[in-house]
Amino acid sequence: MDIYLLRYFLAVVETGSFTRAADRAFVTQPTLSAGIKKLEQQLGHTLFERTNRRVFLTDAGTRFLPRAKAILHECNMAQQALDEAGNSPLLRIGVLTTLSNRKVGSLLASFREKAPHAAVEIVDGTEQELENRLEDRSLDFALSVYRGEPEDRSIPLGSEPYVFILPTDHPLAGRTRVGAQDLAEDYMIVRSRCEVLSETSRYFTDRNVRPRLVYRTPNDSRAVAMVAAGVGGTVVPQSLVDERVRAVKLTGFEHERRIGLFLPRSDLPTETLSAAEAFKSHVRDKWA
Amino acid sequence: MDIYLLRYFLAVVETGSFTRAADRAFVTQPTLSAGIKKLEQQLGHTLFERTNRRVFLTDAGTRFLPRAKAILHECNMAQQALDEAGNSPLLRIGVLTTLSNRKVGSLLASFREKAPHAAVEIVDGTEQELENRLEDRSLDFALSVYRGEPEDRSIPLGSEPYVFILPTDHPLAGRTRVGAQDLAEDYMIVRSRCEVLSETSRYFTDRNVRPRLVYRTPNDSRAVAMVAAGVGGTVVPQSLVDERVRAVKLTGFEHERRIGLFLPRSDLPTETLSAAEAFKSHVRDKWA
DNA sequence: ACAATCAATAGACAGTGTCTATAATGGATA
């Protein structure tokens, strides 16, 4: 895949014609024709249906279009990142998307009391994203799933179970425990970034239960609000439970997660060292 | 910028050496050396500091690294999007990140009652992102800021003012209105995706007030939770206010926003037409 | 002083993007 070919592709999409796209790209039509053909061969999919009047995106081409735009956008962002001066020092903390707002909020509030001069940026991400960004050095710390990493990498903070949440007025809301069969006719909200999404899916499949999986979002606050509003139920870590929903145990679903504070992968700038030390000890002392 | 050069760049970062990176990339060292030199010239920045023992990322190289990874990731995603079969039809709805979970949740719950067979994907984004994705046809509808678009583009749903929220135990929490000077010594949380971020900044600057801008996050649920926990205050649209925080008016800050339902940019597949019509009329009827 | 290691440079060459010219196709018009 080559960037210049993506530009050709977009030019064709925008003009609906190889000839006009070639003009736009400042090359001749045969050059553009050969380029699109090359791109199609690289990708292994036909992107355009050709007629002598105009060209049309195929289904594959339609699916490719937003991705092509995203790639070019990232290229622009990359050039921008280079052209901007380096930013002033601050603590960049990654937080697992599925970590409770309430818990993180109170942790940060007490940290602010302790270190009133520290500037902090909070960024949400999946486990993998946070890992990548620590590795990249675009994050200093991360609060993420602990899987036994060595002590120079991560400090274990604690664990919590997964529960199934329902609207407070749900027929099953008065129970402390439900089984898969109880949920067979229920609607399900899929939290697309849930760390135990495949385990959850397997839990229901193993029991021959297929709840209606009809609403999906990567945003957990929205998912919990949707449960509270009555859209359906979903599996969440205990800490996401608030007074608007009821948590019940799923019989036979014993998954839990441990959370750790992931440490900087390299030396921090001297000006952030004391804030970083304060943050580290603060989280370790205050997490429970 | 060329993809193959980005792969060379990453190989050097990972190995710390042009020679080993060349081995990894299955080319000779002079090829790789010339490639990195070409990339540096294209970008206008030196990415590596060369020594004869090993090479080191420059500041520019460090800033570029996450972006280079993001570009390659997007390329992988593009190939994946092509290789996966077209998905089964569903309604893809973009929601402005700063729209209240509660409001969206209840809207979706009542929609589910109306159209129980509709599968729905909820995606959050900024105003610009949602606009782009409608244009891309990777979203069907969007709930976003209405700025007077024509009726075939968007349906106005209503408006709401911006307010300043404080912890319930804040000294100013009992007032209905505060001025900029009241907040001069307070901590501020910056909601990095706020649509009136520059207006907010100008409001304070015009009054020679510079609150301590120390915490920043793109995630509004986290921001509100941080306010509730006592980190500081922030400006939010009225609909984000819940019982954990107190809203006060900012004297002289009269901004408000209007929300509209943005419509599909092109014809939807036949199988989603009725669900789409149901969603459109449901939102229009139920928003207030 | 010498050897080892590594990045940079030079020159030759195969591969590639691009051009001009032309062929093929389908739709519109007389």
Next chain:
DNA sequence: TATCCATTATAGACACTGTCTATTGATTGT
């Protein structure tokens, strides 16, 4: 029905580019 027009595809020539082998230059360790 024949002709014209618009458009994409194909062919061949050529300038440009990525890559190779060979070599140079710089630094470090023995």
